[in-house]
Amino acid sequence: MAGSDKTTMQVNIVAADHPVWHGEAKSVTIPAYEGGMGILPNHEPVLTVIKQGTVTVVEPDDDRHMFEVTDGFISFDSNKLTVAVERGRDVQYSTTEQ
Amino acid sequence: MGSQLALKSRIRSTESLEKIFNAQEMIASSHIAKARDVALNAKPYTDAIFDAVQALVAHTHITHPIAVKDENNPRVAVLALTSDRGMAGPYTSSIIRETETLLARLEGEGKKPELFVYGRRGSTYYKYRNRDVVATWEGDTDQPGVEIAETISNTLMDAYMKPADQGGVSELYIVYTEFINMVVQKVRVLRMLPVEIVGNTASVPDPDQEVDTANMSPLYAFEPSLDEVLDAILPKYIQSRIHECLLTAAASETASRQNAMHTATDNARNLIDTLTRKLNASRQASITQELTEIIGSADALNTKEE
Numbered sequence: 001m002a003g004s005d006k007t008t009m010q011v012n013i014v015a016a017d018h019p020v021w022h023g024e025a026k027s028v029t030i031p032a033y034e035g036g037m038g039i040l041p042n043h044e045p046v047l048t049v050i051k052q053g054t055v056t057v058v059e060p061d062d063d064r065h066m067f068e069v070t071d072g073f074i075s076f077d078s079n080k081l082t083v084a085v086e087r088g089r090d091v092q093y094s095t096t097e098q
Numbered sequence: 099m100g101s102q103l104a105l106k107s108r109i110r111s112t113e114s115l116e117k118i119f120n121a122q123e124m125i126a127s128s129h130i131a132k133a134r135d136v137a138l139n140a141k142p143y144t145d146a147i148f149d150a151v152q153a154l155v156a157h158t159h160i161t162h163p164i165a166v167k168d169e170n171n172p173r174v175a176v177l178a179l180t181s182d183r184g185m186a187g188p189y190t191s192s193i194i195r196e197t198e199t200l201l202a203r204l205e206g207e208g209k210k211p212e213l214f215v216y217g218r219r220g221s222t223y224y225k226y227r228n229r230d231v232v233a234t235w236e237g238d239t240d241q242p243g244v245e246i247a248e249t250i251s252n253t254l255m256d257a258y259m260k261p262a263d264q265g266g267v268s269e270l271y272i273v274y275t276e277f278i279n280m281v282v283q284k285v286r287v288l289r290m291l292p293v294e295i296v297g298n299t300a301s302v303p304d305p306d307q308e309v310d311t312a313n314m315s316p317l318y319a320f321e322p323s324l325d326e327v328l329d330a331i332l333p334k335y336i337q338s339r340i341h342e343c344l345l346t347a348a349a350s351e352t353a354s355r356q357n358a359m360h361t362a363t364d365n366a367r368n369l370i371d372t373l374t375r376k377l378n379a380s381r382q383a384s385i386t387q388e389l390t391e392i393i394g395s396a397d398a399l400n401t402k403e404e
Binding site: 012014015016017018019032033034037044045046047048049071072073075077082084086087 | 136139140142143146147149150153154243244247248318319320321322326327330331334337338341
């Protein structure tokens with residue numbers, strides 16, 4: 001784990017009553033308080049409030065996960081992203097063509 | 099003869115009670131597994147919030163009202179978590195006893211406790227005695243969802259954030275039952291507000307120390323600003339703590355009900371055995387008596403003929 005290349009990060013999305021998704025990702029877009037915010041691996045540690053919207057996770061093989069979330073917050077440190085929201089659900093699973 | 103009929107009807111009614119107890123026990127044991135799953139599912143969220151709050155504490159000296167509250171306001175809120183249904187042994191009564199003790203202690207300290215109750219058994223107890231209860235919630239005490247946790251924490255946060263002259267409270271206590279294992283559940287009193295954060299900084303943080311603590315854990319950037327992050331996270335922290343209490347109370351309630359129903363089933367079976375023995379003995383006694391009478395009278399007739 002520790003020796004693997006740092007082009008991906010661990011993502012963990014949890015809702016108040018159940019874990020929604022967790023896995024590897026190479027980029028994540030979150031509905032931050034002042035507009036969308038993209039997070040790439042090795043981002044600086046950050047704790048941000050998020051509002052209702054869509055979290056998009058791009059997996060290492062370019063698979064795209066979309067999650068509809070209510071307000072909550074995210075925290076990122078040591079290449080681990082935690083998205084904690086009141087309610088969240090998986091809305092769409094699509095493979096991009098690029 | 100009359101006593102035989104009475105015994106038979108007692109056995110019948112005990113048998114039907116035994117069936118009810120047994121069914122309740124089985125229902126409770128199936129709910130336990132569900133309650134455990136719900137608690138496990140909620141844990142990642144609680145952990146995430148807890149970590150975030152820890153990160154906040156490691157960096158800042160919190161002066162937010164949720165962590166520090168003015169001590170001049172004597173009003174405090176007490177939330178008691180009871181059950182909706184009975185048949186759970188001493189579950190609700192021990193919560194009520196503990197709540198009464200807490201209320202008496204708070205009043206002894208010169209505070210004015212205000213009572214909030216969750217669970218039908220608790221609210222009827224206080225209504226019947228004409229006690230002042232600020233708010234009650236009922237329903238789903240054995241499987242509380244996020245919604246009820248949200249409703250309760252919003253009400254309590256409102257009461258807490260209101261200024262003292264408008265009926266705000268300065269502290270919040272929760273009386274709930276902690277689930278230790280299937281046979282042991284403990285009533286606990288938790289002071290939820292102001293938040294007592296168990297930080298790794300044991301001493302009171304002051305500006306000089308901040309550099310040291312910052313080096314120990316990753317340096318976070320807060321967006322949009324520290325205050326707004328605090329405003330957003332602390333209510334969620336409270337809500338998730340309340341949710342956690344509700345879940346552990348629900349697990350305790352179910353376990354306590356299962357234990358009580360198990361004992362009740364055993365007792366009913368013992369009672370049926372005892373009653374059946376009594377019935378057999380009394381039937382045998384009446385048969386013996388009839389035989390004695392028949393033989394006695396036959397003997398009497400025979401001796402007369404001779």
